[in-house]
Amino acid sequence: MKAGRFFLIFLAGALFGTGLAVSGMTDPGRVIGFLDIFGSWDPALLFVMAGAVGVYGLGMLILRRFQNQNLKLPSTASSPIDRQLIIGAVIFGVGWGLGGFCPGPALANLGTLRIEALLFVPAMAIGMLLAQRFFGADQER
Amino acid sequence: MADYTLWHALTGGILIGLGSLLATALSGKIPGISGVFGRLLIPATPDKKWRFLFLLGLIGGAALSFLLWDSAALFRPMRPLVVMGLAGLLVGLGTRIGGGCTSGHGVCGVGTGAKDSIAATLIFVGVAMVTVLIYNRAVL
Numbered sequence: 001m002k003a004g005r006f007f008l009i010f011l012a013g014a015l016f017g018t019g020l021a022v023s024g025m026t027d028p029g030r031v032i033g034f035l036d037i038f039g040s041w042d043p044a045l046l047f048v049m050a051g052a053v054g055v056y057g058l059g060m061l062i063l064r065r066f067q068n069q070n071l072k073l074p075s076t077a078s079s080p081i082d083r084q085l086i087i088g089a090v091i092f093g094v095g096w097g098l099g100g101f102c103p104g105p106a107l108a109n110l111g112t113l114r115i116e117a118l119l120f121v122p123a124m125a126i127g128m129l130l131a132q133r134f135f136g137a138d139q140e141r
Numbered sequence: 142m143a144d145y146t147l148w149h150a151l152t153g154g155i156l157i158g159l160g161s162l163l164a165t166a167l168s169g170k171i172p173g174i175s176g177v178f179g180r181l182l183i184p185a186t187p188d189k190k191w192r193f194l195f196l197l198g199l200i201g202g203a204a205l206s207f208l209l210w211d212s213a214a215l216f217r218p219m220r221p222l223v224v225m226g227l228a229g230l231l232v233g234l235g236t237r238i239g240g241g242c243t244s245g246h247g248v249c250g251v252g253t254g255a256k257d258s259i260a261a262t263l264i265f266v267g268v269a270m271v272t273v274l275i276y277n278r279a280v281l
Contacts, residue, residue: 008262010195048151049248090268105242
């Protein structure tokens with residue numbers, strides 16, 4: 001990657017982080033408000049997902065047409081829906097419901113040194129290392 | 142909080158989609174946050190530089206937004222810190238065993254219609270809803 005590309009990847013991250021903050025997804029109260037369907041339900045997360053999924057899906061359809069040796073896109077083929085996927089999604093769901101943080105929002109709160117993020121992110125790193133060490137996660141390159 | 146509307150949600154979502162799209166084109170990988178971060182923890186990962194810069198941009202973009210807009214800076218602590226620690230551990234474990242989080246499976250996978258990602262997203266959203274229900278009954 002050249003220097004210009006490295007600036008653009010930083011910009012991509014900044015767009016993502018700005019989106020998380022603007023959409024309110026960095027506030028665990030708003031996320032748990034969405035998950036709490038029997039409480040005073042907050043539909044915001046659904047609108048965030050609609051915007052993100054729509055733009056990404058449409059963008060990938062367009063990008064596919066311009067694929068060449070300078071633009072290599074990842075495979076978007078589905079992996080098998082196996083035990084790993086289901087068990088992982090269940091464990092993640094429990095953690096997400098408990099904390100109201102998924103990985104992006106937790107990292108996004110590091111910049112302002114939120115104590116919740118300063119605790120959550122190292123714990124998340126330990127969980128990932130355990131998954132990689134004992135459950136065969138992230139073995140393929 | 143006062144000026145937050147669902148337009149903020151939709152606009153933020155569009156920015157998340159654009160950031161993900163740009164990162165996909167530049168890296169040639171699906172830029173799910175748990176995978177980008179998780180693979181930084183593996184010494185043998187060959188492409189650490191873009192992962193690090195992407196996450197640095199994410200943290201910087203969010204921090205700047207918190208400074209610029211009150212509605213973005215809103216943060217309501219919901220759980221005791223010990224619960225946050227346990228939640229972090231489970232999120233780390235689950236996202237890497239299951240191969241993705243809300244961005245990798247939820248945004249990118251669902252966006253391209255990958256069946257495994259659609260299944261994972263339905264499962265983790267459903268389980269998180271049940272978890273909130275049980276937590277509220279048991280603790281509050």
